[in-house]
Amino acid sequence: MIDTNSWNSQLYDTKMSFVSEFGKGILDWLQAKPGETILDIGCGTGDLSHELAGMGAKPTGIDFSEEMIKAAQKKYPELPFYVADAQSYRSPDSFDAVFSNAALHWMRQPEKVAESVWLALRPGGRFVAEFGGAGNVATVIEKIRIVLASEGVDANERMPWYFPTISSYSTILEHQGFSVTLAQLFERPTPLPDGERGILHWLNAFCAPFFIGMSAAEKEAAYRDIADELKPLLFHNGAWVIDYKRIRVAAVKPAGRKNS
Ligand code: BEZ
Numbered sequence: 001m002i003d004t005n006s007w008n009s010q011l012y013d014t015k016m017s018f019v020s021e022f023g024k025g026i027l028d029w030l031q032a033k034p035g036e037t038i039l040d041i042g043c044g045t046g047d048l049s050h051e052l053a054g055m056g057a058k059p060t061g062i063d064f065s066e067e068m069i070k071a072a073q074k075k076y077p078e079l080p081f082y083v084a085d086a087q088s089y090r091s092p093d094s095f096d097a098v099f100s101n102a103a104l105h106w107m108r109q110p111e112k113v114a115e116s117v118w119l120a121l122r123p124g125g126r127f128v129a130e131f132g133g134a135g136n137v138a139t140v141i142e143k144i145r146i147v148l149a150s151e152g153v154d155a156n157e158r159m160p161w162y163f164p165t166i167s168s169y170s171t172i173l174e175h176q177g178f179s180v181t182l183a184q185l186f187e188r189p190t191p192l193p194d195g196e197r198g199i200l201h202w203l204n205a206f207c208a209p210f211f212i213g214m215s216a217a218e219k220e221a222a223y224r225d226i227a228d229e230l231k232p233l234l235f236h237n238g239a240w241v242i243d244y245k246r247i248r249v250a251a252v253k254p255a256g257r258k259n260s
Helices: 009-015 018-030 047-054 066-075 110-120 138-149 166-176 195-206 216-234
Strands: 037-041 058-063 081-083 095-101 121-132 179-191 239-252
Touching: 009 066, 018 047, 018 095, 018 121, 018 179, 018 239, 037 047, 037 110, 047 058, 047 066, 047 095, 058 066, 066 081, 095 110, 110 121, 110 166, 138 216, 138 239, 166 179, 166 239, 195 216, 195 239, 216 239
Parallel strands: 037 058, 037 095, 058 081, 095 121
Antiparallel strands: 121 239, 179 239
């Protein structure tokens, strides 16, 4: 997992608020019921935990970023939020459901996440998640690769993301013991706010691991080069539209299966 402690919660809430907005779609898969306890993995600044609380559920949010958790605690002081790495998270409580939006692609050890989710759920509990799937932001990655290669940097060695196919991710869950009940991979072209500058905010918010070791000026120049390469492909009618692809999964920990 990359060091998301450097994340800027303000930038996230102002320029990247579409992350939580789109996440509301996956809440339809979760179908949270009043009184249910729900673990929200990668809760960010807490907006979807807050939505869940509004439905009468009892969410607990965890995130690897201290800054995000501080922002979530400030926005929603009535809700429990903790700094934790979902790849090693263990809870004293059993949850009715585990939920995650736009976070699991940051965790490069998916088997460990699956184990944490399994151990956090009660038998019969469900896991519902949405994140970047195979082919996600492929156009952007290709241009980052080209620009970094011109600086002698191999972007593959710095890849911070995990974007699985449906079959490879379902296999991981099934190996853990889950029954996968639904899985979907779909395109979600995603408009960025702020006109021409949208892509620069996006690169700045999410792509730090690719640019480690560069000065601010070098980074700025690389961002400009990437934007120039991408413009004919992803900039239309005054707005950037990024080639997001999402994977959605729903899985159940079979009733009668205890933790081993
Ligand atoms: C995503 O939500 O798919 C995503 C966000 C930031 C970087 C890469 C992917």
